[in-house]
Amino acid sequence: MSQTFSLAIDAMGGDNAPDIVLDGLELAAERHPKARFLLIGDEARIGAMLARRPRAAKLCMLRHAPGVISAEMKPTAALRQGRNSSMRLAIDAVASGEASGVVSAGNTGALMALAKIVVKTLPEIDRPALAAITPSARGDVVMLDLGANVQCDARNLVEFAVMGDTFARAVLGLTAPSFGLLNVGSEELKGDERVRQAAEVLRESHIGPNFHGFIEGHDIAAGTVDVVVTDGFTGNVALKTGEGALKLMRDLLRQVFTSSVPARMGYLLARPALDRLREWMDPRRYNGAILLGLNGVVVKSHGGTDATGFAHAVDVAMDMVTHRFNDRIREGLSMLSTPARVPVPATAPR
Incomplete structure (x- = not known):
């Protein structure tokens, strides 16, 4: 990769995903026209949907993820079984340095557990x-x-x-x-x-x-x-x-x-x-809780939010990336x- 993605986006996390995620990115793209998003999810399902949102499509690269971590899945199960999920692959992108941060509206416990184990805390x-x-x-x-x-x-x-x-x-x-x-x-x-x-x-x-x-x-x-x-x-x-x-x-x-x-x-x-x-x-x-102290930016959007709320979570993550x-x-x-x-x-x- 010649350039790090601004954010990796879990396209399948949340009560109304992927619709509100894509609608939120369409709003966020207007405010962050120079951002680059790695959008991770079911390619067959979201490919055509993304094409109908031209601003977001211009800034996103789509990557397929065959699995989804459900809202009911326990964090321990997510660690064992979620390796090919959209949330895990988005977090992996941060851990590898491919993306500077991640935004997900998915399972809070799973996101925190995966972020701590995969991204890890800053040495200090x-x-x-x-x-x-x-x-x-x-x-x-x-x-x-x-x-x-x-x-x-x-x-x-x-x-x-x-x-x-x-x-x-x-x-x-x-x-x-x-x-x-x-x-x-x-x-x-x-x-x-x-x-x-x-x-x-x-x-x-x-x-x-x-x-x-x-x-x-x-x-x-x-x-x-x-x-x-x-x-x-x-x-x-x-x-x-x-x-x-x-x-x-x-x-x-x-x-x-x-x-x-x-x-x-x-x-x-x-x-x-x-x-x-x-x-x-x-x-x-006020949507967008942040897990501070990790080797990357990790933002949790409320699972039941709408496009406006998800866009705000993206705003928060972008602020943290932009301001180092x-x-x-x-x-x-x-x-x-x-x-x-x-x-x-x-x-x-x-």
Whole structure:
């Protein structure tokens, strides 16, 4: 290959694949006309479909994959049985250097397992972290880890902070993103030893001036910081709680504005403002969770998204490739002074 593909695309992953994948690439092609996509899937099925999407067809090279990893397949089964699947071949392209990153809307557990085993982590990273962008009162916020690591030590949290800082700079365009460690209180003595130890290291690090300190759950929606750092167990619970709260708010608004004739009239008056609120809370704007710390860009699109959401996941991946995300992670970790690096405890949870 004389030129590396920008992204490998799993054409068969997701609830409505390959249609939404191809429609999403058609939208993404308009925003990234210089990109090159390696589209992997059932050639007989998607060849004619791709031809009907001229912008995407111009940027894609199609590669056949005879297998598909289903949404129900367990990660261990995907590792054993999915070698000829569209997801595995897309990840293989990243591992071999043929593509700089991969986007898939397929099985989340399988994607994470395959990425960790096949692509592997950067030499400087102990564990990868799952990150995503969420809305707040002050704009978009980065959260990590969101479930890749249920248990973490202080070293992991320090590495997550460096990766989150780099991600916010690359994807959100922030020059000096603030960040905080999610804790049970904002006071310095709150939390367990690993959180306090991570905070001590971060205060002395090159990103220390942007370290807000400890934050609490309400600070996520308030936008107190640009990057929220936590372990995967806490992060996943916080994320799902936030998603549930947004859904509850939408349901309550629907009930309120359909409860009576005056309420329906009030809806007509409030509709322009509600349309802006709906656009701001549109989950498609935040589609694309990223597995950070790997030897390549790995982006997971929501399996039930539409073309607009999948295109946003491609946008996120392209931002990371364009801004040399992994190189910047290496640079950030190298700036942590040797004494400040937190060693892995002999009994570190795995």
